[in-house]
Amino acid sequence: xxxxxxxxxxxxxxxxxxxxxxxxxxxxxxxxxxxxxxxxxxxxxxxxxxxxxxxxxxxxxxxxxxxxxxxxxxxxxxxxxxxxxxxxxxxxxxxxxxxxxxxxxxxxxxxxxxxxxxxxxxxxxxxxxxxxxxxxxxxxxxxxxxxxxxxxxxxxxxxxxxxxxxxxxxxxxxxxxxxxxxxxxxxxxxxxxxxxxxxxxxxxxxxxxxxxxxxxxxxxxxxxxxxxxxxxxxxxxxxxxxxxxxxxxxxxxxxxxxxxxxxxxxxxxxxxxxxxxxxxxxxxxxxxxxxxxxxxxxxxxxxxxxxxxxxxxxxxxxxxxxxxxxxxxxxxxxxxx
Amino acid sequence: xxxxxxxxxxxxxxxxxxxxxxxxxxxxxxxxxxxxxxxxxxxxxxxxxxxxxxxxxxxxxxxxxxxxxxxxxxxxxxxxxxxxxxxxxxxxxxxxxxxxxxxxxxxxxxxxxxxxxxxxxxxxxxxxxxxxxxxxxxxxxxxxxxxxxxxxxxxxxxxxxxxxxxxxxxxxxxxxxxxxxxxxxxxxxxxxxxxxxxxxxxxxxxxxxxxxxxxxxxxxxxxxxxxxxxxxxxxxxxxxxxxxxxxxxxxxxxxxxxxxxxxxxxxxxxxxxxxxxxxxxxxxxxxxxxxxxxxxxxxxxxxxxxxxxxxxxxxxxxxxxxxxxxxxxxxxxxxxxxxxxxxxxxxxxxxxxxxxxxxxxxxxxxxxxxxxxxxxxxxxxxxxxxxxxxxxxxxxxxxxxxxxxxxxxxxxxxxxxxxxxxx
Ligand code: SF4
Ligand code: SF4
Ligand code: SF4
Numbered sequence: 232x233x234x235x236x237x238x239x240x241x242x243x244x245x246x247x248x249x250x251x252x253x254x255x256x257x258x259x260x261x262x263x264x265x266x267x268x269x270x271x272x273x274x275x276x277x278x279x280x281x282x283x284x285x286x287x288x289x290x291x292x293x294x295x296x297x298x299x300x301x302x303x304x305x306x307x308x309x310x311x312x313x314x315x316x317x318x319x320x321x322x323x324x325x326x327x328x329x330x331x332x333x334x335x336x337x338x339x340x341x342x343x344x345x346x347x348x349x350x351x352x353x354x355x356x357x358x359x360x361x362x363x364x365x366x367x368x369x370x371x372x373x374x375x376x377x378x379x380x381x382x383x384x385x386x387x388x389x390x391x392x393x394x395x396x397x398x399x400x401x402x403x404x405x406x407x408x409x410x411x412x413x414x415x416x417x418x419x420x421x422x423x424x425x426x427x428x429x430x431x432x433x434x435x436x437x438x439x440x441x442x443x444x445x446x447x448x449x450x451x452x453x454x455x456x457x458x459x460x461x462x463x464x465x466x467x468x469x470x471x472x473x474x475x476x477x478x479x480x481x482x483x484x485x486x487x488x489x490x491x492x493x494x495x496x497x498x499x500x501x502x503x504x505x506x507x508x509x510x511x512x513x514x515x516x517x518x519x520x521x522x523x524x525x526x527x528x529x530x531x532x533x534x535x536x537x538x539x540x541x542x543x544x545x546x547x548x549x550x551x552x553x554x555x556x557x558x559x560x561x562x563x564x565x566x567x568x
Numbered sequence: 569x570x571x572x573x574x575x576x577x578x579x580x581x582x583x584x585x586x587x588x589x590x591x592x593x594x595x596x597x598x599x600x601x602x603x604x605x606x607x608x609x610x611x612x613x614x615x616x617x618x619x620x621x622x623x624x625x626x627x628x629x630x631x632x633x634x635x636x637x638x639x640x641x642x643x644x645x646x647x648x649x650x651x652x653x654x655x656x657x658x659x660x661x662x663x664x665x666x667x668x669x670x671x672x673x674x675x676x677x678x679x680x681x682x683x684x685x686x687x688x689x690x691x692x693x694x695x696x697x698x699x700x701x702x703x704x705x706x707x708x709x710x711x712x713x714x715x716x717x718x719x720x721x722x723x724x725x726x727x728x729x730x731x732x733x734x735x736x737x738x739x740x741x742x743x744x745x746x747x748x749x750x751x752x753x754x755x756x757x758x759x760x761x762x763x764x765x766x767x768x769x770x771x772x773x774x775x776x777x778x779x780x781x782x783x784x785x786x787x788x789x790x791x792x793x794x795x796x797x798x799x800x801x802x803x804x805x806x807x808x809x810x811x812x813x814x815x816x817x818x819x820x821x822x823x824x825x826x827x828x829x830x831x832x833x834x835x836x837x838x839x840x841x842x843x844x845x846x847x848x849x850x851x852x853x854x855x856x857x858x859x860x861x862x863x864x865x866x867x868x869x870x871x872x873x874x875x876x877x878x879x880x881x882x883x884x885x886x887x888x889x890x891x892x893x894x895x896x897x898x899x900x901x902x903x904x905x906x907x908x909x910x911x912x913x914x915x916x917x918x919x920x921x922x923x924x925x926x927x928x929x930x931x932x933x934x935x936x937x938x939x940x941x942x943x944x945x946x947x948x949x950x951x952x953x954x955x956x957x958x959x960x961x962x963x964x965x966x967x968x969x970x971x972x973x974x975x976x977x978x979x980x981x982x983x984x985x986x987x988x989x990x991x
Binding site: 349355 | 774777781785880881882883884885896899903904921925
């Protein structure tokens, strides 16, 4: 048992994650070709516009179900919504925000873009972490709008005129997944500007803009889109009841900052916070890079319920960040290259 | 310099200074080695290093440029990466302290006086002739001492350590300071830092850290080594060839492992376990740890900038390119530091608390050099905190002068006795 534990703690989780991401990418982008059907209300971008998708994303269900008059929302349709929410939560609690770190196709694409940048030896841009934190509210606004706009199509708020039907599924209209994921199935039909009327022109142009931002952003800043993702906002609301957990023993922390400096989301509190046990914050994607980078024994732990499955250890740290990790010897001295 | 002395007088000072220094080294080393039975065999290497402290070791510095540093905030990895060797010259010699007294106010901290004395007389470990002496802006006395060193036309370089480490502003500032430091290093050595050379340097230092952490694990497991020896081991990190140091510590660790198996322990089963903190013990000023252990205590952990604080913390690089490696190295020399120069410095309390836990400490001895304002001011905060954990603390104010042995003995005896009674 101890040997297994040691083997796991010495493991390179990032490499493991890389392979899991490839597998889940295939699953969520091509699943239906393998006759896999996972289900509806998935807590990740399994986009139904993509013919290969093995299921549907919860956000599209929300937008459909909110498109309903108040009277029925508070009766049978409301029940329907609660059922969807229930299944979303059930899927979600299994892996908590690791849906983002390990399974989301959009997240994976962004990580690939980062890998590409790395290959090219191009540096990332340095931003003050706080400025991104300051933009954190955007995802919550998107989340609220995603509920409100469909409601406002079906209902009149405070006597205002109803919102046009052209605003159906407003988030889907600008979501980069709707355009990108079908491309992987060879379907380019989502990449166009809809000239039907002004609303559609605006929305579909916005979509292209978001798409461009998605690519450019994630090239200069790791996981750029994730900072604004309403799925992440929605997930975070339920993160506390997740079965998979990321916890910290503050007394063991030296606040060396290793964890926050390798964090793709630039989360500072993972190092600074020495009182919380649960250290999953709203931007966290549970990639566990921080656990890999922490050199203090048992300071950061990944747990299933209360059972530790991966912990920070001295040995693991030096394996991953040190000579013996990739080669026994130091690289030769002649360094003129 | 104001206190300029004639060439003749300087030569005389240098001569007597180095004679006194050698005598001090011999005498103190004998205290450390001979008074204790059955020192680990692998310690011999370290004793020898101090024996030849001043004559140095030809091979490690041969053909290399030396960058001297006066503090733990100087990133060693960067110095290795430009093909130079770092040597930390913070001095612990009373003989040099007396030289420094010539230039500095009487109430200056002995470490500062001693270091300036050594710089002035050019009596540095290994007889090095540094191309750069890096003086981090930590305490006021060091800063001002650096200024005087500059007047002595020594190649001093001020590394601007921020007064706090908690804010992102401080971190960014520090990153910029380090960037400029890299430029300076490149210009004094004529070598460029490359991706490869820095990667190699980071890994080389990480190896040393891994070995040092193993050493600590062993000390945690059982009382296998005296604190006085442990301090010598870490102290040698100041000036030793790092790869050889790592090798030797690894040999020592192997030996200690065997000793644990054979249950060969130091001290008595009921020796009070002591955590030392405060102003750093630097060879040859080892009077406090040696005295404690002579009197039957056992130093199990030191929270000093000459020991754990210097080696413990690690570098984590996300992308192995210069643009991330240099800031990563910079972060390592700022974020985890528990130097009292930083305000707030709660991390120091937390580190001491962890030391008390991990090493099952019975009592804390807090050393303040007379004249060291920062450690003095933090002593109350640390003391109250430690007492709140139910651990007793003894404050010792001392300097490099060996005269206070008698008085120290009385106080230490009383303290150790009270700890024994508690056990
Ligand atoms: S934050 Fe959004 S885009 Fe990013 S991984 Fe999570 S669900 Fe995917
Ligand atoms: S890496 Fe570990 S010890 Fe360092 S700040 Fe993060 S949690 Fe604390
Ligand atoms: S805090 Fe840790 S798990 Fe969360 S995103 Fe950052 S590195 Fe990944």
